[in-house]
Amino acid sequence: MTLDELTNGEPFDAVIIGGGINGCGIAEEAAARGLRVAMCEATDFGFGTTWRSTKLIHGGLRYLEHGDVRLVRESLRERSWLLQTRPYLVTPQRLFLPMLPWTRRPGWQLRIGLAAYDLLALYRGVPKHRALRREKLRELAPYLPGSAGAGSASTTPASTPLNASRSNLRSRLAGSAP
Numbered sequence: 001m002t003l004d005e006l007t008n009g010e011p012f013d014a015v016i017i018g019g020g021i022n023g024c025g026i027a028e029e030a031a032a033r034g035l036r037v038a039m040c041e042a043t044d045f046g047f048g049t050t051w052r053s054t055k056l057i058h059g060g061l062r063y064l065e066h067g068d069v070r071l072v073r074e075s076l077r078e079r080s081w082l083l084q085t086r087p088y089l090v091t092p093q094r095l096f097l098p099m100l101p102w103t104r105r106p107g108w109q110l111r112i113g114l115a116a117y118d119l120l121a122l123y124r125g126v127p128k129h130r131a132l133r134r135e136k137l138r139e140l141a142p143y144l145p146g147s148a149g150a151g152s153a154s155t156t157p158a159s160t161p162l163n164a165s166r167s168n169l170r171s172r173l174a175g176s177a178p
């Protein structure tokens with residue numbers, strides 16, 4: 001669309017400033033509800049913080065540490081929705097949580113936290129965490145320091161990789177659809 005069409009054409013219902021993951025998501029939602037949406041981006045879509053992020057759709061495990069169960073539930077619900085509606089963008093990924101000499105939490109605390117998280121995440125589309133023996137951890141992650149796994153080590157499915165650029169592009173295209 002040209003600048004002339006933009007200024008003299010049909011008015012927009014919403015103008016989104018910034019085409020990061022949030023702007024694109026908002027544009028997509030607004031367009032899906034039948035609004036005429038314009039988006040202004042200073043550099044490039046998905047170029048800001050979105051491009052620099054780890055691109056994980058985490059299920060809110062870290063909020064559990066602060067006792068914010070409501071936020072954990074919300075994160076789990078959102079992740080589950082993304083897993084269902086965007087299976088081509090978001091896939092479950094296992095992470096290692098190795099016990100290292102400088103790990104802040106003792107093993108028992110980690111295990112209780114993960115068990116509580118598993119309960120909250122029940123039926124949310126990701127498998128439960130698994131406890132790993134030191135030997136198994138070595139086999140799966142030989143790059144970890146030799147002290148890793150002392151005491152206990154676990155894996156958690158708390159993360160989901162997101163191809164933010166594709167997500168942005170997809171949202172942008174959906175947002176600009178008539």
Ligand SMILES: Cc1cc2nc3c(=O)[nH]c(=O)nc-3n(C[C@H](O)[C@H](O)[C@H](O)COP(=O)(O)OP(=O)(O)OC[C@H]3O[C@@H](n4cnc5c(N)ncnc54)[C@H](O)[C@@H]3O)c2cc1C
Pocket residue numbers: 017018019020021022023040041042043044045046047048049050051052053054055056057058
């Ligand atoms: C190192 C790191 C790792 C992270 N890892 C994760 C993670 O794994 N999972 C997770 O959920 N979150 C993660 N985050 C947080 C996440 O990246 C941000 O919350 C998210 O990207 C913010 O998106 P946004 O759309 O609000 O902002 P941005 O992505 O920064 O988008 C803002 C856009 O607005 C544009 N803009 C600014 N001013 C104007 C203007 N005046 N006119 C037009 N356009 C303008 C910018 O060019 C930019 O493209 C991480 C963040 C960092 C820094």
